[in-house]
Amino acid sequence: MDDRELITVERQEKRRKQELILKSVIALLILIAIFLSVILVREAVIPEISARLEERGRAKEDAQGGGSPADSAEPETAVQTNASAGLAQAEFMVSQYDYDGAVRYLQAQPEYASSQEMQDAVTHYQQLKDTCSSYPLDQITHVFFHTMIRDTAKAFDGDEDEGGYNQVMTTMSEFAAIMESLYEKGYVMVSLHDMCTVNEDGTVSRGEILLPPGRTPFVLSQDDVSYYHYMDGDGFAQKLVLDENGDVKNSYLEDDGSVSVGDYDLVPWIDTFVKAHPDFAYHGHKGVIALTGYEGILGYRTDEVYRTKEESRVTKYQRAFFDAHPDFDEAAWQNEVNQAKAVADAMKAEGWEFASHTWGHISPSDRGLESTMTDTERWLNNVGSIVGDTDIIIFAFGADIGGWEPYTSDNELFRYFKEKGFSIFCNVDSSRCWVQFGDTFMRQGRRNLDGYRMYYNPEMVEDLFDVDSVWDSARPEPVPEM
């Protein structure tokens, strides 16, 4: 090897080394770049995404809790995030047709003045509202149910109560299919208080329900949500309870003695359905629960008789209850009252309302004024004290305190109920809609969607659903005649 060759080899080696160094440097730079971008993503982007998700969740919670405005004390760096949370909340309100509420909500946000997006949304919501029309109040239908049958094998086991269950009850599968049909057809739950306003001076004025084309309001109610003693062991839920998230659910006693918690009756089923379909609940309003009091409410033994155990008033069912629970003392009774109140409060926060169904499930006209007064005082003391004031009375047995003509001040029962704060009166009526307004009251007829109606008059419900596709085949046929 001569010198020239040696130099060439040395040069080639030097070049190779230089290339190696260059490649290493490039590789190092790439690694650093990757490392930096990972840090950047973790530090900046991910927190922003999770903050947005959190805000969205909070906005939803706010909306369900009545739409309290977002916390305005948050730092200014969060303005962008607040704006999207605010918009999500407004969108939720709009999905429940509360256009004015959504506009008011956005305009109250601190970032509204500087947010073009929010201002555009307000313009859009006003345009949406303009497409709505005021639904004729006297064309609003009202449907009602009793407690749902969860286990048809137990309800229809041939014992003495079977016939009654078959006539006036609805099974969970039927109820779910009926509600899904209503939703498909564009029905939207409204409150009796959307239909009218009861003013401070006792007068009642017409409400206004604004809905887009294709949407039809209806009122939903459920009677006797007491989980009466006689229903024990017949395939019904035990009571309404709060689960670990504070949601209203049912407890159900299984055959093996364990207690399961789920959507086993109307209230939790509707709550779950509205979470998935917010547009089923007008302004978030749900149904009205018509309560008696004589065996407590919502599955809790809250009546005074369970505290006093006054011999002359204890029924055979209550006697059996005391025999089965010898330790049911005043503290246990107080505990029932506290739990019932917690459930009732959670229901009201979710859009439910309560009505009197009379304390003793009575027909006031049959009983007369004096007996009605005793009954009403018992309702107010034992039920109203837990669920709060109400101005709605939903008569038991589909009874009423007058004929189809408007109530007058000559009607002593009407005068008495009015004095006690009741201004909205519901009976049972077979026509699709029956609504009557007076200066100081609103009346509405209700339609029973139960075994009897479905079996004997399927044509009477065809505006709502098709009986053939809803009917629970576990229901014995024929449904007994009344």
Ligand SMILES: [Zn+2]
């Ligand atoms: Zn009833």
